Amino acid sequence: MTDLIRKPTDGTLVDAAARFPQQPAADVYDQEQDTAVVESARQVLQGVVLGAPAELSVEKNVDRDAFGDTPLIPAWTRTPAGWKARAAVGRVNSTRTFRRWVRRQASEHGHGPQTFRGIRRTFLWVQGTEGAQVATARHELQQAQHDYKAAKWAHDRRLIPGKEKDKRRGEMEKSFAASTSAMSKYKSAQKGARVRRAFRGATVLAPVATAEGVGLHMLGAPGGLLATCSTLAALALIGRRTTAGELYTDRDAKIGDGDRMTDDMVNRVYRSAKVIGTEEVVKLLSPCTLTADGAAWEVRLELPDGIPAAKALGATAQLANGFGVSVQQVSQTKGAREDWITLRVTLKVPFTGQSTKGPLVTADKVSLWSAVPMAVSERGDVVSVEWFEKTALFGGEPGSGKSAAANNPLLTAALDVTADLYLADGKGGFDLSPFEPIAQMIDTDGDPEQLLAILRHVWEVVLPELKQTVKDHSVRKFSESLAAKDKRVRFTILYIDEWASYMAAASPEQQKELERLLRLITQQGRAYAVIVIAATQKPDSNAVPTGIRDILSTRWAGRCMTPEASDTILGKGRASAGYNAQRILKSQRGVGYLQTGETSEPVLTQSYFYTDEEVEAILRQAYSLRQEAGALPAGPASLADQLRDLGNEQADILAVLLDTFDLHPGLEGQPIEWLPGSVLVDALTAAGLDVSADSLGRLVVRTDEEKAKRLWQGSRAVGYPRSRVLVTVRDRYKLGA
Template sequence: MTHDHIDPNENPDGRDADIVHLDAARAGRQPDGPPEDRPAEADRTVAPADGPVLEGEIVRVDQPGPARTDWRTDLEAKARARQPIVPLWLRSAPEASETLKWVGLHYLHVSGYQLARAPLYGGRLAVRSPRGFARLVGGMVRWTFDLEGEPVRLASVQKADPENYIKLSRQRDSRVRLRVWVTGAALVTLLIAAIVVADQPTHVQWTALAVALAALGVIGKPADRPLINRAVVPANVERLTSDIVIRALTALSIAGINQAIAKNSKDAIRFVAPITRDGPGWRADIDLPYGVTVADVMDKRDRMASALRRPLGCIWPEGDSSIHEGRLILWVGDKDLSKTVVRSPLTKASSHDVFKGIPFGSDPRGRPIVVPIIQHNILIGSLPGQGKTAAVRVLASGALLDPTVEGWIHELKGTGDLDPHEQNCHRYISGIEDEAIAYAADSLTLLRKEVMRRSGALKALPPDLCPDKRVTREIADKRSLGLHPLVCIIDECQNLFAHPEYGGKAGDDAEFIIKLGRALGVVLILATQRPDKDSLPTGISANVSIRFCLRVAGQIENDMILGTSAYKNGVRATVFVPEIDAGIGYLVGATPMPKVVRSAYLDTPATQRIADRAHALRTKLGTLSGHGLGERPEHIIPTYDLLADILAVVPPSEAKVWNEIVVDRLADLRSDVYAPWAALEGGARTAQLTTALKPYGIKTTQVWGTPEGGGKGANRIGIVRDDIVNTITQRDRGAAS
């Protein structure tokens, strides 16, 4: 070691000298050894703040020595990882209620199951008691006379080891002397107890006998036949462990994961919390290797299901971008979500308050999901047959169970899926013909005017009644203000927005309503099976606040429904399996993070019962209006006259005509209007005319007739010409008056 020369006359008393920390100074020196052995950080240089780096001068990027931080910074960093004091399921009143309800019902079922089989268990104990008595006596004899040591003593005899045999014999004699007294005392005690019981009342004797038989029955139980049956058979589900998770992630063939594991198999995949039970499944919180995102894993959900040996409907990976893009929350359920039926609480509700949201379904963990509806607009999209209309049914049922809600429903495919709620609507139409499209376009025009009216009405309210300039429950209850909730539903809205005549203006009106109506109590719910720029204007898809996307074909459709970059961020409705995952979709905007949700299922009878309760409530409170009272508002947009067209193709000589014949004649009369009707096949063509006549109060009936080209006669659905004539006559009289 060399030392610098120090002049003793310079600073003899040490004043103005710098104190050097040797450890820090040594850490700042260049490391010994050849350049290839030095850490890479030693070669990194930056220009100092007061000038460029001089030749030969090295300024370290990473400061030497341990990082020094303020104690408050350390505490704040630790605080970010605080575990919740109150369990997550207790933070939500509905979730806590559901959990406690499930636990109560579970143990109530177990108790009832076992009590119902108490006589069976008693019989088993009685049958097994003789074997138990034999086991008891035999065990007492073996213990008393130390027969379990007999093989050891015999082994000493066979080995001719007298010393060991004498030792064992003496030990056996001492044991037997003590045990004979213990056994004798036990037998005397039992005899005395039997004499005492013999002098007791009959019920005491039977109780003692039952206890004795039960004890002997338990002793006589076969090892392979339990006494009590299981009330709940546990699912044969493998417990999720870190090794299983790592094995599954490795099997995905993601380059970033495999490379990280190859370099550092222990810390490549980091578990930030213990794997725990979370509802009916297991939850693992994982930090993926650097550069690997949650989207990479979600793309291979099917391969992960294979690696975990679980059905695809049990595997639900999701991300937590609030932390970072590599934080994976892997939830593995016990049951396949696709085979789970979610029952709606609306089936038993006598009424509902839309200001509290609408119970929509549940997530994979069985937690109820409520969709807020006031101050929101909703967009639902999917491929055909994936449960889109069923989701609309749930929202419509929840909204119309609130008697203050004014419902406008437009079902633009003509199947009648929402017909049960027709009786409660202010405006209602079902059909795919131009008349139905025009009716829906009229509704958006009227709704735009209503938004403008409400804007002025809300502005005129005093600040103490409406401080936030938003419709509240209290304001909605004041019917005279005309600010009650108004929910407009358009199912298969692509038929409206893509219409060559009405689509352009309808799209402009819808965008205006979405942007301004939410604070005024106006809610627009749109559903489409064709999410593209022609069928769903971008101004609409970009401004809705809540989106529910079931299975779609690709990234473009996914982002049209769920929002720009949803696919890139791992929110991909393309992962759902056609038909198997029907009713399952991504819900965005209703919860803090996007969630996979299975919507509740309401069949037609259940929907009809809800609609009937809503109708009775509205009738009682006097909130029925418009279509629900039988009123037929005139269309704003001029359209063809369907009734006049029917009279034009059905002469007075034909009192009754089949629907299919009328549709063919209408197509010849106005091909641009009725040609789509004639293109329908079988019963769909007949049903189309029936649906088109419903708004006029005209019902179809069974009609005897023959095909126009000749053939065998038959009874089929048709019209009565006089019904058309009478309806037109009444309409003209009303117009004249």
């Protein structure tokens, strides 16, 4: 692809519409990316993946409630790709619902225990309270019979006198009557209980029998099975409350336990995190929905009156506790209004897999006038930055991936033949060595004197030329249209890695001059396409001067040791607002918060990663492009040219001698080591220099051994070794090795 990067319509950091094949659509409730998602879905269906950034829109392409303005489901979900994504989400939700159902069965809220409780409660209802009445009547009957037997035994004694006998007969007859009455009452209670139980039993069994009969009659065995299931479901409904009266609820549900996000869960978590009061609720602007790729739950919400978004953004750790996940899994993004928040909870820690392969591997050429793809967001969107009029600061502890992140604009600039690279590595490492063949000036030794030479060249040579170009066209600053008219319009990339190392090795005078030049270049170079990029482990006032750090607009904060270090990169207060690079794990290589001057909030991203082999391949392509366009940097001046620049006659003679040696190749293509004096004198004469053999001998003083004759083209001649000419140059003019 010859035009990898397109220019965005708004010229700011954007989430591109491009989707990788494994993520064919965006999340179903992302209001600000509906336009991008629709285009992405169309491209995915056609089997085409583009890297073009899309225009952000808040108001367009959003379905709204007929009775209000609450954003609901985006229009893209009604496209073929949208239906496919929703079907995938449905499958994921079904699987998770089944797993939650299986876990529930082992508790007292399982459907088995519920059914048995329903059967028991139904049986007790059918039995009713008549049993107590029958038992009471039985007890009274037994007591009456016992009294009658006792009275009869006392009456049947033969030795009792007559009057006593009559008294006991009366008591016996009275006990008999009471026993007869108790028997009648007991039988009446039994009969009433049987009737009432039969009625309640019929009330319970009639619907069951009717359902079974109808099911068997109409559908046969399947109908009978369906009726049985309905009966069991009814019994489970009756037994849904436990013996203690508790109902099954998800008030303690957590995403970390596999539960789904619900409205009640969101409100409960925000209350427990002290973001909202115990009586307050957050208004959900979109449903709690699993994203199209099944990787996270997301919801857009509106905070109650009087609660700023910063309060919610600063409670990320508390929210993670409530959701039962790690703090890295919770992401909150401020919306277009102060009370709008987009909450995202991933099902696993993001960016812990393989880094995303960068798009520059297959690019033929690119343009820095277009947005540069820098990284991938948590949603899998391409995050791009337009670098014209930008400066940047990349910071993070060693191993955080800041060099890999900074490679993205550097490699892009390498593939733009209109970009000149001025590179300096204060570590003295090998990160910038592959760029050496295409860099205008480069220092890989960490030498402050070399950095000073680079800054002076940019300030004294490059910037004046660029300013003159603007004056010639009577415009205020560079532009893409001006670049199409005038080839002098070029980007200048000034990249300095570990400024603190340079400052530590420099003298006080050099430190002041380095800081002065860098400040001037940074302040004045923006309008002339001078892009200053600094990278350091901890960009404090010792690493990068405060006056320079504050005007570096684009920031990338990798993993930091402390919240204060994170704030040093992103700005004071960012860590407390939820953008704390200390929370980035060591396993999240290349992950950092990316913030540009146009974006109000940082974005958590994972920068593209290019292996050493890929970097070499990209730079080979860059070298070929620049060679074809004639944009390769001029090499160092030859020793002969340096002699001519001196404007000295003897220096000119020595320059001609060196050129003559170079014109006579020796072994393996190297300059010949010895030439006869006659050949050298003839070359001097041809160059317009009247030099005799004696004058040449006095200029280039030889030893007796070097004056000895040597064989040249079949005869012996007196000559001069090339090494003696080089010694003469070194001794007279301090040039050469």
